[in-house]
Amino acid sequence: MREGAADPGLYDFRPYRDRARIAWPEGKTVAVWVSPNLEYYEIDPAANPHRKSWAKPHPDVVGYAHRDYANRVGHWRMAEVMSKHGFPGSVSLSVALCDHIPEVVLDANARGWEFFSHGIYNTRYSYGMDERQERAIIEDSIRTVRDLTGQTIKGWLAPALTHTPRTLDLIAEYGLTYTCDLYHDDQPGPVHVADGRLISMPYSLEVNDHYGFFVYNMSPRDYADTLIRQFDRLAAEGERSGTVMCIPLHSYLIGQPHRIGAFEEVLRHIAADGRAWITRSGDIADHFLANDYDAAVADAARYARAV
Amino acid sequence: MALDPAYLEYPRRARGMDHDLYGYSNLFERPPVVWAGGKTVAVPIVVSLEWFPIVPEDKPFRAPGHMQTAYPDYRHYTSREYGTRVGFYRLLDAFAKVGARVSVATNAAIAERYPSVIREIVAAGHEIVAHSTDMNGTIATGLDEADERALIAASLDTLERVAGVRPTAWASIARSQSWNTPRLLAEAGVRTMLDWVNDDLPYRMDTPSGGIVNLPLNHELSDRQIITVQQQSAESYAEQIRDAFGWLDGEAQRYGGRMLPLHVTPYVMGLPYRIGAFEALLAWLAAQPGAAFETVTAVTEAVFPAI
Numbered sequence: 001m002r003e004g005a006a007d008p009g010l011y012d013f014r015p016y017r018d019r020a021r022i023a024w025p026e027g028k029t030v031a032v033w034v035s036p037n038l039e040y041y042e043i044d045p046a047a048n049p050h051r052k053s054w055a056k057p058h059p060d061v062v063g064y065a066h067r068d069y070a071n072r073v074g075h076w077r078m079a080e081v082m083s084k085h086g087f088p089g090s091v092s093l094s095v096a097l098c099d100h101i102p103e104v105v106l107d108a109n110a111r112g113w114e115f116f117s118h119g120i121y122n123t124r125y126s127y128g129m130d131e132r133q134e135r136a137i138i139e140d141s142i143r144t145v146r147d148l149t150g151q152t153i154k155g156w157l158a159p160a161l162t163h164t165p166r167t168l169d170l171i172a173e174y175g176l177t178y179t180c181d182l183y184h185d186d187q188p189g190p191v192h193v194a195d196g197r198l199i200s201m202p203y204s205l206e207v208n209d210h211y212g213f214f215v216y217n218m219s220p221r222d223y224a225d226t227l228i229r230q231f232d233r234l235a236a237e238g239e240r241s242g243t244v245m246c247i248p249l250h251s252y253l254i255g256q257p258h259r260i261g262a263f264e265e266v267l268r269h270i271a272a273d274g275r276a277w278i279t280r281s282g283d284i285a286d287h288f289l290a291n292d293y294d295a296a297v298a299d300a301a302r303y304a305r306a307v
Numbered sequence: 308m309a310l311d312p313a314y315l316e317y318p319r320r321a322r323g324m325d326h327d328l329y330g331y332s333n334l335f336e337r338p339p340v341v342w343a344g345g346k347t348v349a350v351p352i353v354v355s356l357e358w359f360p361i362v363p364e365d366k367p368f369r370a371p372g373h374m375q376t377a378y379p380d381y382r383h384y385t386s387r388e389y390g391t392r393v394g395f396y397r398l399l400d401a402f403a404k405v406g407a408r409v410s411v412a413t414n415a416a417i418a419e420r421y422p423s424v425i426r427e428i429v430a431a432g433h434e435i436v437a438h439s440t441d442m443n444g445t446i447a448t449g450l451d452e453a454d455e456r457a458l459i460a461a462s463l464d465t466l467e468r469v470a471g472v473r474p475t476a477w478a479s480i481a482r483s484q485s486w487n488t489p490r491l492l493a494e495a496g497v498r499t500m501l502d503w504v505n506d507d508l509p510y511r512m513d514t515p516s517g518g519i520v521n522l523p524l525n526h527e528l529s530d531r532q533i534i535t536v537q538q539q540s541a542e543s544y545a546e547q548i549r550d551a552f553g554w555l556d557g558e559a560q561r562y563g564g565r566m567l568p569l570h571v572t573p574y575v576m577g578l579p580y581r582i583g584a585f586e587a588l589l590a591w592l593a594a595q596p597g598a599a600f601e602t603v604t605a606v607t608e609a610v611f612p613a614i
Contacts, residue, residue: 048314
């Protein structure tokens, strides 16, 4: 990015018109990926001068225990429902979970889920890191996930969404191909980096379960309706050019007994619809890079000339 | 600029939890719990019965629901008192209608100020759970250990004197604890605490002063969370509880007994326009073949006969 500039220069403007057509496999119109955050929050984390972790003095019992529910209860309930309806996960992973509770990570791996990094812990923030420190957490992420699961991560969602101006350049340098930190589009697109190719993978804050339940204060059934409306719209628009729908989840929220049943109906709806390419973020990235990346760059150049 | 090098050191990054309070445990891999009479879902009901001094204290923190305006805050002082004078009696009648024995988490100040309320609770066969002294009796790290020990003793002693029975269960205000709380509660003879919300069944913690059971009183299912925080209706609350029951009842067929704790507040659920939805919910639960209304102590003893 252009550090300090008013426009950070993350990507070129491409209006949602006249774009090169994205064609997903088998004529599907919307690529659907479910993204469980498998996280570990520390009970007594070191302090980052730029962001406080827990609201209360440590131990923040409710804050910590609520998130711990994910690993004891929520993950297992959520994962079974996803597998039952044929949805793999693309996991935003606090990689230290590999050390603390490998059972959860290995369960996801055995289900055919993909992992990308969500930092070391969701209580360690990137704000204030120098380049050497940021390289250390990227290298740690790659190594830790590979050691436990054999997978090589392709993507990044910054820990607790905390960035530095050099994050995107660095992850591209290490060979990662997608970032989930940019929310400007319903299709993947090229991101400007110093070297290599990096794309933005449409994630979503708006239909993230955390936003649904704690920003918009939805009931479980209202949230399920929201996901179905989001899907139906993106599936319809995808007739023109393939779209992406991400369902970002936290199993300490969606895996609660009053929410999981309504969520299961969403998966049932999407699986039965027939228009969804039910897949993983890395597969979407691979497909876009192989088939659509160059055309998107050309679209951006054409638009820039026309302006 | 860089962060302190210690920020990238993780001294507790190892197998298991990052603290010594309890170990990791997967709900779905434990030996099945069996409830008496072949019931599938135990439903402990906890009512918070609280007295808010009109002079709030902020050390260690101001309790949720406490005074909000400049002194004197008549509106919040009297609205909370409404719960004790009126709403609580609506709840008692509702419990009587379905024959439910419940657990009343009571400030000691209620016993001192309104001993007839305590006598009525005990006469109806309900259980008294100690809930601090009054709503200025909050606990968090920073509270001196001797002061915390004295606060716990004052609450238990006063409630025992008025109720005739020493409480063996404890609920902290806002579920907030210090690092010392589980040990101090065990030291005071408390067998069940209701503060950690990381599970769907009771589990055991070991402290230097002995074992204590944590019964997770799910805050996500409380009337305060669903109605006051998330601003949903009493009807939506009831629907969410019914959905949760349905899911847990299904799980119980495969994994053993489940628990659905209800946590209600007289000044929230005891209002004229909400109590009807709650009464209907209780009637619905009473009609479910798998449901069993139990006190928190009965649930603890069923899971941990000896602690």
